[in-house]
Amino acid sequence: MQRRDVLKLALGSLAGAALATRPAFAQGYPDRAIRLIVPRSAGGVLDIVARQFGEWAKGPLGTIVVENQGGGGGIIGTAMAARSAPDGYTLLLGSTSDLVLNPALNPKAGYEAKDFAPISTMAISVAAIMVHPSVPANDLKELAAYAKANPNKLSYGSAGPGTMANLAGELFKSLAGTPDIVHVPYKGAAGGYADLIAGQVPMFAANITDQMVSLHRAGKVRILAVATEQRLAIAPELPTSAEAGYPELIAKLTLGLFAPAATPEPILEKLDQVTRKCMDDAGFRAQLVKAGFEPVLGIGRAETAAFIDAEQKRWTPIVMSSGLKTQ
Structure with a gap:
């Protein structure tokens, strides 16, 4: 057998092994409890969505332990999630405030949006x-x-x-x-x-x-x-900021699921699939609406990454000129 034939055989074996390993890796995940960090105190909007998701996802993912890490306007918990091992066993229920506003307001936050792998956008608050x-x-x-x-x-x-x-x-x-x-x-x-x-x-x-x-x-x-353009389903009697005479008073928080940036692709794909199924569940969406949220459908990994990038470009100049500080 010629040398190039041996090389082709070896490369083919390696490729086959890689293809065989990817599904097995994804299928074996998770094999223990997942920690879902909420960078706010219990009872807030992030905590509500995290606990509802954790309850729904215990079927496909097993035990999900919601861990509240408040303080610093979300910086403490978000930085903790960013520093966690990228193995799929620590996730973040984060928001526009955590991934976009805080790093722009505080260069010493200890993390940036690029330190996370977006998984899904779930709701607007x-x-x-x-x-x-x-x-x-x-x-x-x-x-x-x-x-x-x-x-x-x-x-x-x-x-x-x-x-x-x-x-x-x-x-x-x-x-x-x-x-x-x-x-x-x-x-x-x-x-x-x-x-x-x-x-x-x-x-x-x-x-x-x-x-x-x-x-x-x-x-x-x-x-x-x-502070939105349309009245909310949970309380249609409440006027919008525009109706109250302040059309520029728009403040909407987008919530989603994130993992540390180096988390393996098969795990991210599985989490993406699970969250899409979760958001397709009419019962879960009804729970979000009842709790005061606007559910978001069809926004997976790529769409969430694009959204975070767009929000950075929109909000960074505003917060940089606002004079606000996170601490």
């Missing part, structure tokens, strides 16, 4: 401006007028510095001409809800959840507008 019932404002125009008539009196809470809710609050201040409203950051929105209900913080910028809608309907808080 819309921010809203709300107040304690003691605040004499029934819409955004009245809130702006009250803030101007009472300088240095109002403060607003959010899930943390650099979050989409924080940007929504700052955007309202800019559009309304009320720069003296002070920001009070929390380690996740859930931690600030009690203060809002108690009147300790008179104003709040947060992403809509079924809990907040229930509190609004019970008269414990007053949601003045949702």
Whole structure:
């Protein structure tokens, strides 16, 4: 046998072995529990989606342990996920805030979007401006007028510095001409809800959840507008920011599933397939809508990567000129 024939045989054997190994590798995953990091405190919008996904995916993926790592406006948990072994056993339920806004606002965040392999976009969460019932404002125009008539009196809470809710609050201040409203950051929105209900913080910028809608309907808080173009299915009675007189007040958080960048292709493909099936499930989508989210269909790995890239190009110039800091 000639040397080139031996080389062809050897290369053919290697290729065959590689092809045989890829499916086996994917089929063997996972063989233990998967850790799903949520870079926010329990009870927030990311936590809600993570737990709903973890419950649905235990059939195809087995046990998924949701781990809340709040703090730093999402930086602590996201950086932890970025540094994790790229073996498919640590995933991130991340958002636009975590992968786009935080690295732009804080060069020392310890990670960039390129440190993650996008898997799927799952839902959109819309921010809203709300107040304690003691605040004499029934819409955004009245809130702006009250803030101007009472300088240095109002403060607003959010899930943390650099979050989409924080940007929504700052955007309202800019559009309304009320720069003296002070920001009070929390380690996740859930931690600030009690203060809002108690009147300790008179104003709040947060992403809509079924809990907040229930509190609004019970008269414990007053949601003045949702920062999106269309009314929400969960609360069609709430006006949009455009209807409230602020069409430029748009703040929507996109949530998705991510893995450390070097995670093997067969694992990423399997996770992509699982999340697509999850989003195709009408029951799962109904759960998202009930919780206050807008489900997103057909957005897999390539589409999510393209979306993150587009969001970086859109938001980076805005946050760089905003003067905001994540800490």
